[in-house]
Amino acid sequence: MTNASPDPLDAPTAALAAAVLEIARHVGDDVMAAPRWFALANSARLLAEQPGLAALLGEESSTIMAADELQLISIELDHHEPGSAASADHADPLQALTAVEWPDMANGAVLACDLAPEQWMVRAQDTDPTAIDAAEGEEALGALRVVVGALEDGTTWSALRRAGEQQYTLGAALLPDLTAALLESLQPPQ
Template sequence: MTNPSPDPLDAPTAALAAAVLEIARHVEGEPLAAPRWFALANGAQLLTQQPGLAALLGEESAAVMAGDELQLISIELDETADADSADPLRALAHVEWPVMAAGGVLACDLAPEQWSVREDDGPSAATPGAVSDHGAGSTGPLRIVVGALEDGTTWSALQRDGDQQYTLGAALLPDLTAALLESLQPAS
């Protein structure tokens, strides 16, 4: 399902990578005409803030979650104010992250005219908004799942139409990743 990433996986990055891949599996097989947004909450902190959650999870699951300081729980957000926009950067301007969000994830399909791949760098050079060259033989959408934490940790999973595997890495879509990170910062 995945190609190995050359990016290092320290513990926080591994936790984010696991959340990104979980969301990628969750939306797999569904066309994503508009971006879908997922808040990421720290599981241990969520249990502390919402003690009733432990009863819903059961004693064993709650103990595991409480003992893992890095576990991230994904929570899909309701549609954004600009839910009809297929442009993730435009839709991102309308996302309101809940207070408990330690991070966020975007999942969407980019149409071929919305992305390009520099042939010298391969899929890791995919950039939304570049129209000139969308890769040899690429006629379908590019599935992207991009995650970021407030502390600057990022992870992405990209899948070309028809591919069975995801390409993984920390900054595969730098402009989108930077915008997602900025949206997670507290308003000043």
């Protein structure tokens, strides 16, 4: 499912990478007309703040989660909820990020979306003119599945996959503009 990443994986990055890959599996191969948003909460902190959650998870699961100070729980935001990022109903994730309102318990976030060829082809041509053969039409390129995660402390991780491919390419900031915008959305308003 993944290609090896040249980026180092310290413990916080590994926890975020695990959450990004879990979300990539969750969203599956279904076409996404609009971005999907996931808040990330620290499992141990969430269990301490919400003791009733431990009862729902069971003793064994809650004990394991409470012991791992880096484990993250992902919570998909309801796109029908007023004020949620997806309620803006933007297909452009950068535009949709301007409307995102992360819950208080979120110390990180993940964006999952499909970028149309015209949204990512220019970036590929700017960085490597030989990356896109001029004879290939946009339809041949297909959409790019993007799953980008960030934590408030600046830790980032991304998983990208072209349409029709099975494996994700992994890295700390494969789409710098989306990564920076996601990080900025996590910062408190000034």
